[in-house]
Amino acid sequence: MAAPMFRCFSRGRWFGSPGMSGVLFLGLREAHSGAQGLLAVQKARGLFKEFFPERGTKIELPELFDRGTGNFPQTIYCGFDPTADSLHVGHLLALLGLFHFQRAGHNVIALVGGATARLGDPSGRTKEREALGAERVRSNARALRQGLEAMGANHQQLFADGRPWGSFTVLDNSAWYQKQHLVDFLSAVGGHFRMGTLLSRLSVQTRLRSPEGMSLAEFFYQVLQAYDFYYLFQHYGCRVQLGGSDQLGNIMSGYEFIHKLTGEDVFGITVPLITSTTGAKLGKSAGNAVWLNRDKTSPFELYQFFVRQQDDLVERYLKLFTFLPLPEIDHIMQLHEKEPEKRGPQKRLAAEVTKLVHGQEGLASAKRYRMITEGGVSINHRQVTNPESVLVVGQHILKNGLSLLKIGKRNFYIIKWLQL
Numbered sequence: 269m270a271a272p273m274f275r276c277f278s279r280g281r282w283f284g285s286p287g288m289s290g291v292l293f294l295g296l297r298e299a300h301s302g303a304q305g306l307l308a309v310q311k312a313r314g315l316f317k318e319f320f321p322e323r324g325t326k327i328e329l330p331e332l333f334d335r336g337t338g339n340f341p342q343t344i345y346c347g348f349d350p351t352a353d354s355l356h357v358g359h360l361l362a363l364l365g366l367f368h369f370q371r372a373g374h375n376v377i378a379l380v381g382g383a384t385a386r387l388g389d390p391s392g393r394t395k396e397r398e399a400l401g402a403e404r405v406r407s408n409a410r411a412l413r414q415g416l417e418a419m420g421a422n423h424q425q426l427f428a429d430g431r432p433w434g435s436f437t438v439l440d441n442s443a444w445y446q447k448q449h450l451v452d453f454l455s456a457v458g459g460h461f462r463m464g465t466l467l468s469r470l471s472v473q474t475r476l477r478s479p480e481g482m483s484l485a486e487f488f489y490q491v492l493q494a495y496d497f498y499y500l501f502q503h504y505g506c507r508v509q510l511g512g513s514d515q516l517g518n519i520m521s522g523y524e525f526i527h528k529l530t531g532e533d534v535f536g537i538t539v540p541l542i543t544s545t546t547g548a549k550l551g552k553s554a555g556n557a558v559w560l561n562r563d564k565t566s567p568f569e570l571y572q573f574f575v576r577q578q579d580d581l582v583e584r585y586l587k588l589f590t591f592l593p594l595p596e597i598d599h600i601m602q603l604h605e606k607e608p609e610k611r612g613p614q615k616r617l618a619a620e621v622t623k624l625v626h627g628q629e630g631l632a633s634a635k636r637y638r639m640i641t642e643g644g645v646s647i648n649h650r651q652v653t654n655p656e657s658v659l660v661v662g663q664h665i666l667k668n669g670l671s672l673l674k675i676g677k678r679n680f681y682i683i684k685w686l687q688l
């Protein structure tokens with residue numbers, strides 16, 4: 269079967285050798301024939317980075333999302349492995365990518381990798397992941413599912429725009445692997461993968477060259493992710509997989525598998541990797557994750573993380589992490605030029621993200637704490653600036669069991685402590 273041509277170039281330059289599988293880095297005009305298409309808009313915001321494959325398919329990717337073409341609506345998925353008990357800010361970008369599709373009327377699936385997490389994705393890693401036991405993965409998967417469902421609900425309730433949206437569904441791939449018999453799976457699926465292609469993936473090459481080498485479990489990971497895509501294509505009509513740019517190899521394996529079995533084209537879209545100020549990928553491995561579960565990173569700390577962002581990054585983050593329309597972001601940035609000391613864009617960014625992740629109540633609690641760090645709170649006439657500080661009997665709580673609380677300039681409260 270003839271495979272579509274995958275060419276790699278950026279602004280007219282070629283990467284990789286002709287005939288090699290690859291990805292086209294699109295310019296904005298190339299990303300979509302109609303300038304206002306969903307892909308072009310997200311490309312302009314910087315949220316979508318690579319599209320795969322770009323040419324040689326029966327239906328071209330941008331046409332999939334047009335209401336008028338009979339392809340509407342589509343189903344798009346992104347997977348998250350429960351290798352920890354919470355998602356983090358890096359994951360948020362792919363989730364926002366899903367939400368943008370949902371807002372445009374498409375159906376989206378957030379897939380928890382309850383099965384894949386047991387193997388450990390080698391993509392973007394130089395060392396093998398720490399093996400996780402079945403029980404730990406199950407409890408992480410529960411936590412991830414809860415977090416995804418809570419954000420899906422916040423999105424629906426607090427960011428509605430009056431348009432008819434598509435559905436948001438959370439699934440777990442252990443649902444289809446726990447029924448699989450190993451030998452049946454290998455004979456039905458394994459025969460469709462070529463070793464040469466699997467070995468050529470960057471993730472595999474990097475791990476093979478590492479001193480400890482690569483385990484069979486890790487090597488097999490891309491086969492499971494490819495099969496997930498196939499399963500979701502067959503059962504949910506899912507044609508598009510979204511992921512961080514380190515997921516491209518796994519997405520290509522899915523494309524090749526589905527194309528071989530069905531003759532149909534499916535597509536991959538990547539989002540850029542968010543890095544720390546030192547350039548390291550923000551995530552678990554680098555130990556710099558900013559978590560979305562409030563027990564690991566409080567709403568206040570999440571809010572502060574975004575308030576701290578420097579001026580040269582904040583416009584990019586407003587485009588990536590919020591649903592604010594581009595003209596509104598321009599306006600916020602213009603105001604900022606006049607009054608940079610107010611940190612208006614940073615506060616707006618922090619408020620939008622905290623509301624999506626922790627809801628209205630989480631945002632309110634983050635702001636209450638902010639009042640403390642900015643010196644707006646005093647207890648018994650002493651300013652309190654550390655939100656973590658403990659109330660000390662004798663200092664903050666007087667011997668008669670009372671505290672005098674002052675918030676802002678005019679609000680005074682007398683607190684009576686019933687139990688000390």
Ligand SMILES: Nc1ncnc2c1ncn2[C@@H]1O[C@H](COP(=O)(O)OP(=O)(O)OP(=O)(O)O)[C@@H](O)[C@H]1O
Binds near residue numbers: 362515543551552
């Ligand atoms: N910093 C990031 N920026 C953008 N996307 C990210 C980031 N971190 C993870 N992702 C994406 O989220 C999904 C889940 O990734 P993964 O489980 O590898 O992340 P992680 O928890 O940061 O892992 P690691 O242990 O490698 O740090 C993938 O699509 C991945 O590309």
Ligand SMILES: N[C@@H](Cc1ccc(O)cc1)C(=O)O
Binds near residue numbers: 346389494496515
């Ligand atoms: N491989 C992805 C997670 C994932 C799992 C299963 C999938 O089908 C897709 C994606 C990661 O490590 O981040």
